[in-house]
Amino acid sequence: MSKDYPSRTPVDIAALLDALTPEEQVSLLAGADFWTTEPVARLGIPKLKVSDGPNGARGAGGLTNGTKAAAFPCAIALGASWNVAAAREMGCELAAETRSKGARVLLAPTVNIHRSGLNGRNFECYSEDPMLTSALAVAYIEGLQAQGVGATIKHFVANDSEIERQTISSDVDERTLREIYLAPFEAAVKKAGVWAVMTGYNRLNGVHMDAHKWAMTEVAREQWGYDGIFMSDWFGTNSTAESINAGHDLEMPGPSRYRGARLLTAMEAGEVAPETVRAACARLLKLFERVGAFESEGPEEEVTRDLPETRALIRRLGAEGAVLLKNDGILPLAGAPSVAAIGPNAAVARIMGGGSAQINAPYRVSPLEGLRAALGADKVATAPGCGNNRLIEVLKGDLKLSFFRGRSFEGAPMHTLSEQEANFFWFDLPVEDFDQDNFSVRIETRFTPAESGTYVAGLVNAGFARAYVDGQEIIDGETGWQKGMNFFGLANDEQRGTVELEAGRSYELRIDYYSPDHPDDGITVRALRFGIEKPTGQAEIDAAVALAGARDVALLFVGRNEEWDSEGHDLPHMDLPGDQGALIEAVAAVNPNTVVVLQTGGPVEMPWLDKVKAVVQFWYPGQEVGHAMADVLLGKVGPGGRLPQSFPVAMKDNGAWTQAAISYPGEGGHVRYDEGVFVGYRFHDSRKVPVLFPFGHGLSYTRFGWSTAQVSSTKMTAAGVTLSLEVTNSGDRAGAEVVQLYVTPAEAPVARPEKELRGFAKLALAPGESGLAEITVTARELAFFDVAKGGWSAPAGRYGLVVASSAEAVQERLEITLAEDWFEPA
Structure with missing residues (x-):
């Protein structure tokens, strides 16, 4: 059910x-x-190139x-915008960004659900709600694919x-999967016609996702009509025959571990039919055609694209996702106040979360x-x-990197380069024929401390390393690794x-990195990070307090x-x-x-909330x-x-903790979603x-008035029921209001x-402007997934329409009737 937008x-x-010969078909996979x-x-x-998002x-x-x-902005910031048009606009712009990197497929969007609030990738995902997630993902995908760049919705599924x-x-x-976790993927297939789906690393009910035939073939392909490819997360393929027979098409990255010669052997042994390989190749070639690779x-x-319109869009999207959590009248700041900009995120641009979502921004x-x-340098101290x-x-x-063949730094370096930050992730080594298990890198620089005292150095290494x-x-980064x-x-x-260092003296820093002498079990990563700092203490808090008192x-x-x-x-x-709370x-x-400006990828506890005038949640806005x-x-x-x-x-207080460890974070290799559909x-x-x-x-800087809501019918019709109401900005500032419609179930x-x-x-x-909010609800929106019947079921009866400005701020309640039981097969 894919849409082929470009010509x-x-x-x-x-x-x-x-x-294609059998060997060539296998090579494509x-x-x-x-x-x-x-x-x-x-x-x-x-070759078809892909690039990481989102x-x-x-x-x-x-x-x-x-x-x-x-x-x-990261996905949770886009989720906080509740702006479908902005998601589509971002998708269109990211298509141009993708093409500027020579790629035709973007590994995005991420639509896993905010289940626990502690997921390290919470910031990469839109929402705890599948409907909000689906609406934004569909628009994002449409924006990308309308420009001929393939979207790769991820991570399929329950990779939370x-x-x-x-x-x-x-x-x-199954009911929880259908109603909560599969819902964004279903919408992406049926509404946006997504061209690629990435499977998660996790197992689902005991089966690795790259071999999950029920999810990939029975649900996505046969029930939803999905005609795109399934690709693995990086190093996320776990088998040969089981994976491809389940409907999994593309193993990434290369060179292959489970396809290639292994797949040819499986075909010769009759474990994989030639028709299965041909079908996977057909889907991959269809993707090539869709993105114009041929x-x-x-x-x-x-x-690098660094255009004024891109800058303006990112700036606008950042404000779109900013959530005013509390405001005792102090915001927006009036006039030209003297400001103390305090905190560890004041002078540092925290633009994104970590992991594969990271990129090298132009500024x-x-x-x-x-x-x-905005205010002038004299108005802002920090x-x-x-x-x-x-x-x-x-x-x-100024860091000098020297690469050596072998693990002992012997002979002349095979390659040298300069970098500005001691944070290295070697996806591809700069010497083409280097062996990932048999190379070394020497990093050299000079460090001149501004203050005397005890400094702490930190070394992180995938592989082995030592710092001097x-x-x-x-630091010994090998013994006991x-x-x-x-x-x-x-x-x-x-x-x-x-190490004790003297202010003004120049010190030679050297980090020796060397790969393990054996292949990894699973994902191969070669990486290094080195840091050095003089730790902060009470003196720094005292200085910040003194500054705050003077502004x-x-x-x-x-x-x-x-x-x-x-x-x-x-987390x-x-x-x-x-010491941020203190x-x-x-x-x-x-x-x-005092105003708190928060940058996190999800919720935080706020024992200090009553002591500050305002709180604004800004996420990671780019x-x-x-x-x-x-x-x-x-x-x-x-x-x-x-x-x-x-x-x-x-x-x-989060629902994921319902059954202690087994429900989160998990026990014995299993995490059980005991809360079921009761998420968030x-x-x-x-x-x-x-x-x-x-x-x-x-909250907003202005005031809104809502008219009494009207419904097109008090009885559910084949076309659905449309609720409408007028919203008026009755304040003296421009602003945005979000009308939210919730459904309460019949018995x-x-x-x-x-x-x-x-x-x-x-x-x-x-x-002074007014606008009309119109929201349509169909019988599917009244339904739950009936596992016994194998489809969506809405019993006849009365359903409530709850008009609200949040899950707690109910503005109005209406009622509609479903005259007869409604059912739609999966």
Whole structure:
């Protein structure tokens, strides 16, 4: 059921399949390298390049040191915008970004559900609600594919945690899967015609996703009509015959581990039918045709797009997703106040989360820079107060890297290059024929501390490493090495050492990295990170408090960063890291005009909430973060966001904790979704568990009036029922309002949530302007998934339509009737 938007030259795929030898067919079904597929030159089948998303299109090289690429807001920030048009606009722009990197498929969007609030990739996902997630994903995909770039919706399915992510089994009943976790994928297939789906690392009810025939073939292909490809997450293929027989098409990356010779052997043994391989090749070639790959000779040279219109869009999207959680009248800031910009995120641009979503942005605007540009440098002073880093601050400067063949740094280096940051992820080694298991790298630089004292150095390595200061070893990153929380859970936990340094003196820093002398079990990662810093303490908090007391307004830029919100590990808690809570309370005690500006990839506990005047949640809004923050704080634009995820009072108020360890984080290789369909606000509503801030919550700088809602019919019709109401901006500032429509169920034979989001409308209105919100609900929106009947079932009866501005702020209740039982097969 895919939509082929661009005009492409038709390709005779059947003829190509006939011409391909069995060996060539098999070669197509696994990557050639990290980002491209295998070509078949004699038949004009080129390499197809893919690029990581979802908040940008990364160029070749490492996570943060490849070709520069525009950094857009992360998915939870887009989710907070509740803006379908913005998602489509972002998709269109990312298509151009993808093509600028020589790629034709973007590995995005991510539509896993905010289940626990602690998922390391929570920031990469839109929402806890499948309807909101689906609406944004469909628009994003339509934007990409309308420009001829293939979307890859991920991670299929129930890949909602990073704990033991390559082996964990998500144990989920079918009704919960259909109503919550599969719903965005179904919408992507049926409404957007998505061209590619990426399977998750996890197992589903005991079966690895790349071999899950029920999910891929029976549900997606046969029931939904999906005609695109299934590709693995990187190194996420776990078998040969089982995988391809289940309907899995493309193993990534290359060179192949489970296809290639293994697949040919399986075919010869009769374990895989030639028709199965041919069908997988046909789907892959169809993707090539859709994205115009046959019209090129392969990936083009990478370039950086840094256009004024891209900058403006990212800045606007950042404000669209900003959620004003609390405001005691202080925001927007009036006049030209003197400002203390305090906190670990004040002078640093936190533009994105960590892991494979990272890109090398062309520039980064910090909050401090944004405020000074808007108010003048003399109006804004700054102090960090404390740190929030999980790892030691990364070393920056002129770094020389020398690459050697072998693990012993012998002979002349085979290659040298310069870098500016000691954070390396070697997807592809700079010497083409280097062996990932037999090379070494020496990193050299000089470091001149600004202050004397005890410095802490930190070393993280996937592979082995040792760090030296003036030739003296300070960290051993080999002895006792074991996997930890870094680089996708495939590097060690940070190893630290201390060293006494004198201000103004230049020291020689050297880090020797060498690969293991054996292949990895599973994913191969070669990476290194080195940092050095003088730790902060009470003196830094005292300095920040003194600054805050001398200024009109104290803006506290706090939260987390890409070291915490990252692929490869879940969060240990929902507290602000480090001394940030103490910093907030100390600053609020001396300045009554204290505003907290939060940057996190999900909810945090706020024991300090009553002591501050305002709180704005800004997520990770991309490279224009500082300008977007200044726009909102100073009232140039209003905060346009609403929470896409419930903020619980405390971590264990979340529904994922219903059965202690087995339901989260899991036990014995299994995580059991005991809460069923009661995810997020559904749990809080139905179990009467209070929240700190409800799903859908967000304040404005203006006021809105809502008319009485009208329905097109009080009885459900074949075309559905449309609810409409007029919203008027009765204030003196422009603003955006989000009308949310929830459905309450009729009596049913299964336990159902108290209410479920079934539609929404976002209206941007000038002062005095009115707009019409129209939301249509069909019989499918009244239904639950009836496992016994194998389809969607809505019993006859009365259903409530709840008109609300959040899951708790109900404005009006209406009622409609479904005259007869309704059923739709899966």
